[in-house]
Amino acid sequence: MVRSKRNGDLYFGIICGLAALCGIGPLLWIVYDLVKLGAGRISPGFFTDAVRESGRAGGIAPVLHSTFLIVLCCLGAAIPPGLGVAFYLTENGENRFRKWLRASVDLLATIPSIVFGLFGMAFFCRFLGLGFSILSGGLTLACMILPVLIRTTVAAVEALPDHLRSSATALGLTKTTILLRVLLPGATPGIVIGITIGTARALSETAALIFTSGYATRTPDSLLDSGRSISVHIYDLAMNIPNGAQGASASALVLLIALLLINFLTNFFSELWLKNLHSSK
Amino acid sequence: MAEESALIEVKNLSINYDDFAALRDVHLTIQKGNITALVGPSGCGKSSFLQSLNRLTDLIPGCQTTGEMILGGKNILSPGCDVLSLRRKVGMVFQKPNPFPQSIRRNFEIPLREHGFSKLETTDRMEDSLKRVGLWNEVSNRLSRSAANLSGGQQQRLCIARALALDPEVILFDEPCSALDPHASGVVEDLISSLRGSVTVVIVTHNLAQARRIADHLAVFWVRGGSGTIVETGATDALFTSATDPDAKSYLTGIRG
Amino acid sequence: MSRLRSDRVLSFVLNAAALLCGALVLGIVLFLSIEAAPTIFSGKISAFFTDEKWQPGSERDPQFGIFSMLLASVLITLLAAILAVPVGICGAIFRVFYAPESLAKWQDRFLELLAGIPSVIFGFWGLSVIVPFINRYHPPGQSLLAAGIVLALMILPTIALTTKSALTAISPSLMAGAAALGLSRPAQILQVAIPTARKGIAAGCALGLGRAIGETMAVVMVCGNIAQIPHSVFDPVRPVTSTIALEMGYATAEHKSYLYAAGLVLVLMTALFLLVRIRKGASQW
Numbered sequence: 001m002v003r004s005k006r007n008g009d010l011y012f013g014i015i016c017g018l019a020a021l022c023g024i025g026p027l028l029w030i031v032y033d034l035v036k037l038g039a040g041r042i043s044p045g046f047f048t049d050a051v052r053e054s055g056r057a058g059g060i061a062p063v064l065h066s067t068f069l070i071v072l073c074c075l076g077a078a079i080p081p082g083l084g085v086a087f088y089l090t091e092n093g094e095n096r097f098r099k100w101l102r103a104s105v106d107l108l109a110t111i112p113s114i115v116f117g118l119f120g121m122a123f124f125c126r127f128l129g130l131g132f133s134i135l136s137g138g139l140t141l142a143c144m145i146l147p148v149l150i151r152t153t154v155a156a157v158e159a160l161p162d163h164l165r166s167s168a169t170a171l172g173l174t175k176t177t178i179l180l181r182v183l184l185p186g187a188t189p190g191i192v193i194g195i196t197i198g199t200a201r202a203l204s205e206t207a208a209l210i211f212t213s214g215y216a217t218r219t220p221d222s223l224l225d226s227g228r229s230i231s232v233h234i235y236d237l238a239m240n241i242p243n244g245a246q247g248a249s250a251s252a253l254v255l256l257i258a259l260l261l262i263n264f265l266t267n268f269f270s271e272l273w274l275k276n277l278h279s280s281k
Numbered sequence: 282m283a284e285e286s287a288l289i290e291v292k293n294l295s296i297n298y299d300d301f302a303a304l305r306d307v308h309l310t311i312q313k314g315n316i317t318a319l320v321g322p323s324g325c326g327k328s329s330f331l332q333s334l335n336r337l338t339d340l341i342p343g344c345q346t347t348g349e350m351i352l353g354g355k356n357i358l359s360p361g362c363d364v365l366s367l368r369r370k371v372g373m374v375f376q377k378p379n380p381f382p383q384s385i386r387r388n389f390e391i392p393l394r395e396h397g398f399s400k401l402e403t404t405d406r407m408e409d410s411l412k413r414v415g416l417w418n419e420v421s422n423r424l425s426r427s428a429a430n431l432s433g434g435q436q437q438r439l440c441i442a443r444a445l446a447l448d449p450e451v452i453l454f455d456e457p458c459s460a461l462d463p464h465a466s467g468v469v470e471d472l473i474s475s476l477r478g479s480v481t482v483v484i485v486t487h488n489l490a491q492a493r494r495i496a497d498h499l500a501v502f503w504v505r506g507g508s509g510t511i512v513e514t515g516a517t518d519a520l521f522t523s524a525t526d527p528d529a530k531s532y533l534t535g536i537r538g
Numbered sequence: 539m540s541r542l543r544s545d546r547v548l549s550f551v552l553n554a555a556a557l558l559c560g561a562l563v564l565g566i567v568l569f570l571s572i573e574a575a576p577t578i579f580s581g582k583i584s585a586f587f588t589d590e591k592w593q594p595g596s597e598r599d600p601q602f603g604i605f606s607m608l609l610a611s612v613l614i615t616l617l618a619a620i621l622a623v624p625v626g627i628c629g630a631i632f633r634v635f636y637a638p639e640s641l642a643k644w645q646d647r648f649l650e651l652l653a654g655i656p657s658v659i660f661g662f663w664g665l666s667v668i669v670p671f672i673n674r675y676h677p678p679g680q681s682l683l684a685a686g687i688v689l690a691l692m693i694l695p696t697i698a699l700t701t702k703s704a705l706t707a708i709s710p711s712l713m714a715g716a717a718a719l720g721l722s723r724p725a726q727i728l729q730v731a732i733p734t735a736r737k738g739i740a741a742g743c744a745l746g747l748g749r750a751i752g753e754t755m756a757v758v759m760v761c762g763n764i765a766q767i768p769h770s771v772f773d774p775v776r777p778v779t780s781t782i783a784l785e786m787g788y789a790t791a792e793h794k795s796y797l798y799a800a801g802l803v804l805v806l807m808t809a810l811f812l813l814v815r816i817r818k819g820a821s822q823w
Contacts, residue, residue, distance in 0.1 A: 012724040013636045019628030020637070023698050024648040026691050030655065030663045037666070084555025091552065093342055101556055104563040106816070110808040111566065112752025114779050118786070118801040122569045143562055150559070163379035167440070170337055170375075171392040171447065172368030176544040181391045182381055204656030207754040207779070211786050231658045231755075238662045239759055245666055252659045259654055365542075 034256065038249025046250060051217040055237045055247040060254070062219040066134060066227025067203065069220065070213055073138020074145065074202045075195065082149030083191070087179060089150070090157045109147035113207040116144045120212040135223040137213025144208055145198035152197065156190020156273075157183055189273035196266045200259055206231040230255050288313035288450065288481050289334070294348035294358075296329045296338065303329045305508040307348070309500055311451075316473070316482040318492040318517070321502030321532065326509025327485045330502075331453050333357075334483065335371040336364045352451075369396055372444030376456040378436030380428035380443070385420055388428050388443055396447060410442040414472055434465025441472060445480070452476065454484040458491065470495060489533065493521055501529040567805065573798035577602075586799065592765040592776075594785065594793040602796040604803070606767050610682070610775035611807075613768065614757060615750045617686030618693060623743055625690075626697030627732075633698070634705040635727055646702070653695035661759035664688035669760055676772040680762035683771040688756050693746035700742025704735035741818040748811030752804055754779040778804055 049059030085101070092098055120140030130136045160183060168178045206229075214226035215236060228236065234251050237244030289311040296304040304326035311317050319327045329338065336357065338344045350357040357367060380388050389407040398406065407424075411417040416438045420431070428439055437457060444452050454473060458466035474495045476482055486492050492499060496517045501524070503512040513520065513529040524530040531537040571578070577586060582602070589603020633645050665680075668687055673679025708731055716730040732739070762774020763784060778800050789797055 009723045012727075013632070016628040016632035016636060019625045020632040020645055022625045023629045023652065023694050024645065027648055027652045027655070029667070030659065033663060033667055034659075081555045081558055084552050085559045088552040088556040097556070097560075101560055103816075104560055106812055107809060108559075108563055108566075110748050110752075110812045112754065112779060112804050112808060114752070114754040114782050115566070115570070115801045115804055118573070118782065118798060119566045119569055121786070122573050122798070123565065127569070143566075146559065146562070161379070163375055163377055164381065166337060166340060167373075167375060167379040168381070168391075169340060170335060170368055170373035171395075171443065172365045173392060173395050174365060174542070174545050176548045177391065177395045179548065181387075181395075185383055186381075200654055204654075204658070206656070206658045207783060210783065231656055234662060235658050235755060235759075238658075238665055245662075248662055249666075252662060255656060256659065259656070260651070263651060263654055 031256070034249050034253045037246060038251070038253045041246055041250035042253065046254075050219070051233075054217070054241045055233060055244055055251075056241060057247075060230065060233065060251055062217060063228055063230050063233045063251070065219050066213070066216075067229040069134045069223065069227065070138045070141065070209070070229050071199060071202045073135055073223065074141035075199065077139050077142035078145050078149055078198065079195065082146050082194075083153055085146075086150045086153030086157065089154050090183075091175065091179065105147045105150050108143070109151075113144060113205055116140055116208040117211045119143070120208060125212060130224065132212065132214035132216075132226040133224045134213055134220055134227050137209045137227075137229070138223075140208050140212045141202045141205055144205065145201050148198045148201060149191075149194045152194025153187065153191050156187035156194070159190065160186045189269050192269050193266055193273065196262050196269065200262045200266075203229075203255065203258060203262075204231060205229075206235050210235070286313045287311070288352065290349070290351040292349040292351070294330070294333065294346065294350060296326065296333060297345045297347075298341070299343040302508040305505075305510050307511050309511060309514060311481060311483060312498060313481055314478045315497040316477055316484065316495055317498040317500065318496035319483065319485045319500050319502060320487070320489060320492050321509075322504075323487075324509070325502040325504045327502050328455055329509070331373075331455055331483060331485050334451070334453055335368045335373055336362070337368075337373065339364065369447050370449055371451045371453065372447060372449035373453040374437070374440050374444055374455070374457050377460050378433055378440055380431070380436050380439050382427060382429045384425045385428045385431075385439065386424045388439060389446055392443065393446060406446045407442075410446040411439075413445055414438040414442040415468070416442060432465070434461050434468055437461060437465070437469055438472065441469070449480060451481045451483065454482065454486075456485055456487060459487065489535070493517060501526070501532060503528045503532070567802075570798050570802045570805065574795055574802050576792060576795040577799040586796070590767060592781070594789070594796070600792070602793070604778060604781075604796075604800055606765050607776055607778045607781055607800070608803070609767060610761070610765075611751055611777040611779070613682055614685045614689060614761065614775065614777055615747055617682065617771065618689035618750045619743070619747055621686060621690035622694045622697055622746065626694050626742075626746075627701050627739065629694075629698045630701035630705060631727055631731075633702050635723065635731075646699075649695040649698055652691075653699070655692075657692060657753055657756040658759075660688050660692050661756040664756065664760040672772065678762065678774060680760055680774050681772045682761065682768050682775045685757045685761040685775070685777075686771070688760050689750045689753060692753065692756055693750050696746040696749065697742050700745060701735070701739045704738025704742065705731055707738065708734050737818045741815045744811045744814040744818065748808050748815075751811070752779060752808050754783050758783050 046059040047064065048061050050062055051060060052058030089098060089102065120136055124130050124136040124139050125132060164182060164186060165178065168182045209229055209232050213229065215228050215232065216226035217228060220227040230251055234248050237248035287310045291307060291309040294304065294307040295302065307330065319330065321327055332338045333346050338346055346358050348358065355362060381391065390403055393403040393406060408417060411420065416435060419435060428436065431439060458469050461469060470491060473482060473484065499517045499520045500511050500514045502509050513524055513526040521533050524533055586602060586604060588605055589601060590606050591601035591603050592607065593601040633642050637645060664684055668684050669679040672681060672684055712730065712734065713726060716726040757777055758780040761776060761780060763776045763780055764774040765776045768775050782797050782800055786797055
C-alpha cells in the first residue's frame with residue numbers, strides 16, 4: 001500500500017515534469033531553428049544596409065528606423081493618457097464611472113490586435129487623414145498598449161504602503177503634491193515595468209500595423225511616411241516573398257534578441273522595485 | 282505642569298463608519314502646551330478620535346463626523362475648514378514610522394516647500410528640527426541617502442522632526458512607540474516628554490505606565506452601548522489614584538482591560 | 539488658494555484622461571459599426587452568419603457568409619485548448635509541488651520568455667517546422683492541426699503562469715491539513731489544491747483562449763487559408779482573423795463592410811471570454 005502510493009507520486013511527478021518540459025522545449029527549439037536558418041545572414045552590414053530584393057538580400061536598416069519611430073510614437077502617445085487614467089483610478093473613490101472605466105480598460109485589453117488594425121485604418125488613416133503612416137501605426141499601437149500601462153501603474157500605486165498617503169496627508173500636502181512628489185516617485189519602477197512591457201508588445205505587433213503603417217521598405221522621411229516595422233517585415237518575407245525564409249529568420253533573431261534585452265530590463269526593474277517596497281515597509 | 286488654557290474644545294463629537302457608530306457624545310478640553318494621553322482598551326475609538334483632530338478621517342470612505350471641535354475659534358469639522366492649513370497646524374505621528382522612501386532631505390523639502398518656505402528656510406528648519414529630535418548628529422552626513430535605510434527608532438524620530446519642522450501647534454501621536462524596540466521606545470518617549478510647553482501633544486497609548494510617566498492629562502475611553510466614548514478625564518495623578526468611573530478605575534488599576 | 543488651483547488643474551487633467559480612455563472604447567465600437575453599417579442594414583445579416591460560402595471576388599454574385607470561418611476560429615481555439623490546458627496545468631503542478639526551487643525559477647523564466655515571443659515568430663516557426671512535418675504524413679500540412687499546435691504553444695505560458703499563481707496562493711495550512719489526513723501527494727494536489735484554485739485556473743484558461751480566438755499572425759501563416767468546413771484536423775481552414783488580415787488590403791465597398799462586420803463579431807467573441815473572467819472574479823484590480 002505504502003509502496004504503491006509512493007509509486008503513484010513518482011509517476012504523477014514524472015507526467016507533470018514532462019508537461020513542464022513541453023513549456024520549455026519549444027522555446028529552445030524555436031531559438032535553435034532561427035539561429036540555424038538566420039544567423040548566417042547577420043553581419044554588421046545587416047543593420048546598416050538598405051533592404052534589397054524585397055528582403056532576400058541587403059540589410060534591414062530602414063526597417064529598424066521605421067520600427068524605432070513607430071515605437072516612439074506609440075509610447076509618446078500612450079504614456080501621458082495611460083498615467084492620467086491610472087491616477088484617475090487610484091485617486092478617486094469608487095463610483096459608477098470608475099467601475100465602468102475599469103471594465104472598458106479590460107475590454108480594451110481583450111480586443112484582438114487585428115481589430116485595432118481595422119479601427120486604426122478607419123479612424124487614424126482615413127477619418128483623421130493621416131494615411132498609411134508611421135504616425136497612424138504608432139497611434140494604433142498606443143491604443144493597444146494603453147491597458148498594460150494603466151494596469152501596471154495602478155498596481156504600482158496600490159502596492160505602495162498605505163501609510164505613505166496618510167503621512168503625506170497629515171503633513172497638509174495638496175493632492176497634487178502627494179501625487180507628483182510622493183506617490184509618483186514611489187511608483188516609478190512599477191511604471192517603468194509597464195513601459196517596458198508595452199514596448200515589447202509594440203515591437204511584437206504585426207496585425208495592427210499592416211493596414212495602418214503599411215509595407216514600405218524605404219527609410220521614412222517623416223512621421224507621415226509609410227514604413228514597415230520589423231514584425232511586418234518578418235511576416236512579409238515569410239508569407240509573400242519566395243525564398244524569404246533566411247531573411248525572415250535573421251530579422252526574427254534580431255527581434256528576439258531585442259525582446260530578450262527588454263525582458264531582462266523588466267526583470268531588473270521588478271527586482272529593484274520589490275527591494276524598494278520591502279525596505280520602505 | 283504648564284499653565285492651563287484650553288487650546289482645543291471638543292463638544293458632542295460622534296464618528297460613524299457607514300452604519301456603525303464608532304464614537305458617541307465625546308466632550309474633551311485639550312490644554313495648551315500639555316500632554317494629553319488617550320487610553321482605554323482596543324476598539325473604543327481612540328484612534329478615530331485622534332484622526333478626526335486633523336481630519337485624516339476624510340481619507341476613510343463612509344466615515345462621518347458630527348459635533349464640534351474648536352481650535353483657535355474655528356470648527357475643525359466644518360466643511361469650510363481649510364484642511365491643508367489645519368494639518369499644518371496639527372501634525373501627526375503614526376504607529377509605524379512612515380518616512381517617504383526618498384532621501385532624508387526630500388522628506389523635509391516636500392512638506393516645507395509645499396507650505397511656502399524658501400530653499401534656505403527649508404535647510405535651516407530641517408537642521409533645527411533634526412537637532413530637536415537628537416537625530417542631527419546621526420544623519421547630518423547622509424541627508425541625501427534614503428530615509429528607508431534608517432533604523433525604526435531613527436525613522437520615527439525623523440517623522441517627529443518632519444512634523445515639528447512645520448511649527449505645529451499640536452502633534453498627534455498614535456501609539457508612536459508600540460512598533461519600536463524598548464531602547465528606541467525610551468528615546469522617543471523622552472523626546473515626546475521634552476515637547477511639553479512648546480507643543481501641545483495628544484497621544485494614544487496602550488502602555489499605562491508610559492501614560493503615567495509623560496501625560497499631564499488623561500482621557501479614558503470605554504465602550505458604552507456598542508460605541509466608544511470618554512468615560513472620565515482629569516489630571517493624570519488624580520485619575521490613577523482616585524478615578525470615579527468604575528470601568529476607568531478598574532482599567533487604570535490594572536484589574537480590567 | 540493657488541495650491542487648491544493646482545489640485546483643480548490636476549483633477550481636470552485626470553478626468554480628461556479618463557474620459558478619453560472611456561471614449562476610446564466607445565470609439566472603437568462606433569467606428570467598426572459605422573464601417574460595418576452597410577452590412578448590418580443590408581438585410582443579409584442572417585445569411586452573413588449562416589452562409590458557408592465566402593466568395594468576395596465573384597463579379598456577378600459575391601457571397602459573404604462567415605459560417606465556415608467562425609467554425610474554423612472556434613475549432614482552432616478548441617484544439618489549442620485541448621492541447622494547452624492539460625499540459626499547462628500539469629506543468630504548473632510540477633512547478634509548484636515537485637520542482638526544486640532552483641529549477642522552478644528557471645521554469646518561470648522560460649515560460650515568461652515563451653510568452654514574450656511575438657506571434658509572427660510563432661507563425662513563421664510553425665510554417666517552417668510544424669507545417670513541413672505534418673505535410674510529410676498528411677499533406678498539405680497547412681491545416682487546422684498546425685494552427686492548433688502553434689496556438690497551443692502560444693497560450694501555454696499564459697495558462698501555466700496563471701495556474702501557478704493560483705496554486706501558490708493556496709494557504710499552506712490547507713495543504714498541511716490535507717497531508718495530516720494521510721492523503722498522498724497526488725491526492726492532495728488533485729482533490730484539494732486544484733479544486734481550491736479552480737477559479738483562478740478557469741480565469742487563466744479564459745484569458746488564454748480569448749487570446750487564441752483573436753490571434754491573427756500565428757494562424758494566418760499555418761492554417762492554409764481555404765474557407766471551407768473541415769472534415770478532419772488535416773484540412774486547411776480559414777478563421778475570421780486571417781480573412782481580415784488577407785483581404786483588408788484590397789477590399790472595397792461591400793466587401794470591406796463585411797470585413798468590418800467580421801471584426802465586430804471578433805470583439806463580441808472576445809468580450810464573451812472577458813465576461814467569463816469577470817464572473818470568475820479574476821478581473822478585480
